[in-house]
Structures are given as C-alpha cells and as structure tokens.
Amino acid sequence: MAPTAKRPRRKLVARPVTFSPFARSAAHIASAYMIKRQMIENKLHEFCQLTPNGECKCNDKRNIDETESDSDGESSEGVVQADFAFFDPKPDDFHGVKTLLQTFLDNKEWNLSGFVDLILEQTTVGTVAKLEDDDDDGLFSVVTALNLGRYKDHKCMKELEDYVLSVCHESNLVDQLRVLFSKKARDVGLLVSQRVVNLPAQLLPPLYDALFDEVSWAVEDEPTEQLRNSFRFKTYLIVTKIYMHKKANGKLGEKADSEEEPVIYVKAEDELFHELKNYVSMGLVMAVEADKIPTFRKQLRSLIDDEP
Amino acid sequence: MATRLQFENNCEVGVFSKLTNAYCLVAIGGSESFYSIFETELADVIPVVKTSIGGTRIIGRLCAGNKNGLLLPHNTTDQELQHLRNSLPDSVVVQRIEERLSALGNVIACNDHVALAHTDLDRETEELIADVLGVEVFRQTIAGNILVGSYCALSNRGGLVHPHTSIEDLDELSTLLQIPLVAGTVNRGSEVIAAGMTVNDWTAFCGSDTTATELSVIESVFKLREAQPSAIVDEMRKSLIDSYV
Numbered sequence: 435m436a437p438t439a440k441r442p443r444r445k446l447v448a449r450p451v452t453f454s455p456f457a458r459s460a461a462h463i464a465s466a467y468m469i470k471r472q473m474i475e476n477k478l479h480e481f482c483q484l485t486p487n488g489e490c491k492c493n494d495k496r497n498i499d500e501t502e503s504d505s506d507g508e509s510s511e512g513v514v515q516a517d518f519a520f521f522d523p524k525p526d527d528f529h530g531v532k533t534l535l536q537t538f539l540d541n542k543e544w545n546l547s548g549f550v551d552l553i554l555e556q557t558t559v560g561t562v563a564k565l566e567d568d569d570d571d572g573l574f575s576v577v578t579a580l581n582l583g584r585y586k587d588h589k590c591m592k593e594l595e596d597y598v599l600s601v602c603h604e605s606n607l608v609d610q611l612r613v614l615f616s617k618k619a620r621d622v623g624l625l626v627s628q629r630v631v632n633l634p635a636q637l638l639p640p641l642y643d644a645l646f647d648e649v650s651w652a653v654e655d656e657p658t659e660q661l662r663n664s665f666r667f668k669t670y671l672i673v674t675k676i677y678m679h680k681k682a683n684g685k686l687g688e689k690a691d692s693e694e695e696p697v698i699y700v701k702a703e704d705e706l707f708h709e710l711k712n713y714v715s716m717g718l719v720m721a722v723e724a725d726k727i728p729t730f731r732k733q734l735r736s737l738i739d740d741e742p
Numbered sequence: 743m744a745t746r747l748q749f750e751n752n753c754e755v756g757v758f759s760k761l762t763n764a765y766c767l768v769a770i771g772g773s774e775s776f777y778s779i780f781e782t783e784l785a786d787v788i789p790v791v792k793t794s795i796g797g798t799r800i801i802g803r804l805c806a807g808n809k810n811g812l813l814l815p816h817n818t819t820d821q822e823l824q825h826l827r828n829s830l831p832d833s834v835v836v837q838r839i840e841e842r843l844s845a846l847g848n849v850i851a852c853n854d855h856v857a858l859a860h861t862d863l864d865r866e867t868e869e870l871i872a873d874v875l876g877v878e879v880f881r882q883t884i885a886g887n888i889l890v891g892s893y894c895a896l897s898n899r900g901g902l903v904h905p906h907t908s909i910e911d912l913d914e915l916s917t918l919l920q921i922p923l924v925a926g927t928v929n930r931g932s933e934v935i936a937a938g939m940t941v942n943d944w945t946a947f948c949g950s951d952t953t954a955t956e957l958s959v960i961e962s963v964f965k966l967r968e969a970q971p972s973a974i975v976d977e978m979r980k981s982l983i984d985s986y987v
Binding site for chain 2: 536
C-alpha cells in the first residue's frame, strides 16, 4: 500500500550557477554569514505549514513587542523570514552533521566520522533541516533512527555501546541496557536528534512527524524483508543531555538555585520522553517503547502550540 | 609518510600543532595519544615540544616558523617564550613580534627559503620575517584569500593550496616559490589546508577525515613516499662539503 503523502523530496530547481565549485564556496561563505545573522536575529514567533510536497515551511516573524535583545541597535520593525525545508540526508551533509554531533558522547574520542557516515547512508529514514534555498549548505538539525542490530558490527556502534554502558551508574539498569544492546538489538532504534541551540521550537512537531512517518513508510516500502523488519522498532534508545540539580545528585548539575526544578531538559521533547514510562537511566539514556510514540507526537504538538 | 590523527575528536590538526624541519610544537591538553603519535613519527630526529601560546591551544595558527626561527605573537606570555627558548635547538631564533595581525600562522606561510605574507602586514614585520626566518618574503593572495597562511601548506619540496586557485595563480606562485604546487583539499573537502594538516620535508600529519585520495595527493606533491629524515641530512651534508671545497 503506497503512502498517500509523499515523503519529503528534494526540490529540483535548476540553478546552473551553484554547480560550479567557485559558486559553492562563495555561497558557503555567504551562508555562514547569513546563518550567523539569522541566529542573532531570529525571534521565535512563527507558523508552520505543511506544503503539498511534504515540506515544512516555517515563517519567522519577529515579535515587535520583544525589545530586550536588540543588542545591535537595529529597529525591531524588521521582519526576518526564514523558510526551513527538510531533506533526506546526503553525503554532502557530512560536515554539518558532524558538527552537530560533536558532543554526542561528551568528550570521548570515538569514530564519529563513521557514525555520521552511517546516518548519511540511510536515506530512507532520517531528515536534515536546512534553509529553503539551495545556496545554503548550513545544516540546522538532524534526526534519524538507527537500528542497533543492523549496525552493531560497526566500530562506532560498539564504541557507543561501551560508552553508554560505562557511564550508567545504576547497576540494575546496566543489565537492562546490556540486554537492549545485545539480545533485543534488532528491535531497538537509536534515536539521534540534534539541532542548533536556538532553532525555533515550532519546527519540532513536523521534524519528529517526518521521522516517525518515514519509519512507518520504511516498514512498508523497503526492498527486502530484512530491511523492512529492521525498522519495526519496539524500543527507541535516546542519548541526550540534561541539567540535573546538584542536590539531586546529578552528574550535570549546573544551576544551584533552590527554586530550580530538579531536572532541566536541554531539549524540550526529552521531558515528554521521560514521562512516557519505561526509561532506563538518569535521564541521560532513555528507552522509549515504540507504541508510546503517537502519544508523544500529540503531546509535543500541544506543548509547542501552548508555549507563548 | 603521511599520518592521520585527531586532536580530541577534532580533525583540524594544523591548528593544534606546528611542524618544521627542526622542531615540532604540540598543544597541551590533548590526549596523550595525540602527543605520542608525533613522538613515534619524529622520534629522535627533532624535538617535540608541548606548549601553549597566550594561554590558548591554537598554537599552529598563532605562530609561524621554519628551521631557522620561530615568530610568536605579542600575546605570548613570558613563561611561554622562555619555555620555547629553552626547549628548542639553539640554532632556532625565537622572537616575539608586535604585529596587529596576531594570528601569525594565518597570515604567514613559509618554508625554509620563501614566505608568503598577508597583504596588510606591517613593513617592520616583513623585515623581521626576512631576518628571523631567513626567507624572501612575498605579499600574495591565494585564490583571492588574503589569509595566505590558512589556505596553503608549504614544505621545501612542494605545496598544497586552496582548491579554487586558478591555473595562472598556481603557475605564478610556483615560480615565486620555486616548488611544485597542487590545488587540493584536506579533511574530506575542507579548503582550509593549513588548519587540516601540517607538513615538513619528510612527514605530514593530516586530520583523520582525510580521504585516501587526498592523502595520496599530499604524499605525491610533498614527495613523502621516499623521504626519510636521514636522506635530507645526507643531502645537506653533500652540499656543505661541496661549498667548503
């Protein structure tokens, strides 16, 4: 049964200029400047609409009432438009994805390049978010789900497994984690989701929707039986960062205020994952059951829409 | 022989190290494996010195040097300066210079005979470079970039420049520098050559993302395949004896 909605496809716009290496280099410099400017100027008030060909267009409008961070003295009348689009991962995205995943395993030296290669090879499941026009090569976000069993022979996955098992301080959970990595590996998907720090939150529901939709499409569309089964995830493993209050014996406790909540989530959706039962560790590594995902999607949408 | 390595998961090896024919500087704070790879390669041939410059680890981009001397920016502390003077061979003149463009590694590209300099460099600095490093200085750009030190890597036997350098520019630079030049990339398509690798006459160190193709280009243009440190020394010995006679 073919899916009715098309999965996000790259727009094929004829732009002969950008095929020349010089133009790519010039565009790279221009985009680095533009991205920096937009990072500074982006304030978060936007809408998201799904266009017919499956892309998400987000319009950034500066909130005229917010004058607090007008540090460069520009008038706040200006409206900054940013159209984000989602693409399948391509080999060209190597440097962008690698930069985003630099701190994935904290400071450990591991085969990050190999890991990024794995992500980029899996074009059926996985999304990168970039700006709409093709001139930019700046990557803002990457999400993907890697089947632990399928890739478990790769050096980077072994290093990841060793690291995750070694940082887990609770012995009873270590055993559960170990089982996830070995016996149940075929049903476990490693959920990788990284983005630039101030990416508009409105992008998150479509981004996660794109990922989980691709997973369900892959289950139906992959050419071989083995590949199809590799996307039937029963559990998602998530490795992420939180700030845990010092008094609560956290590893990453940074804020010492007593009014602060015990756990501060760097990424908003982690809080939702954490509540959806079945997590395995101190909020750094979570295993979420796949059937909880629709609940997560609904909650995420309402969380983002309710935020001022 | 070219070696691939990383500094703390970062492939920009040329930022954290500086390699010349007479010494090698390495940033502190990296893992011991980074330091030991240099040690293994360079063994007893040249000293490998751990240092910081101005309290930072980006020493490769802040200093410029060759076998005759080493130039340091004005923000080098006195202790660092003293440490370097003590650790480097006596033949190497270590000099701290007052220059507005303090990232000397980015504005100066040099080997033992010629140097390329940023177009806006002070006249005094240019003279100091000629004095301390014993080179002829040329103000040049590479593929339109004024940061010559970043976009090319030079040794006495060859050079690798920014991939978008035109053929005319390549010829012109090659004539100036009197060495064969090739336009290429390092670290899987990165154009900032000098940040991604560091090289001398017999060995090179590149970031671990460098592809096999890039590595073979590097080994061929810098003539690293047959190179052994003793070969260089023997060549020098022959020429010394000739001139003496």
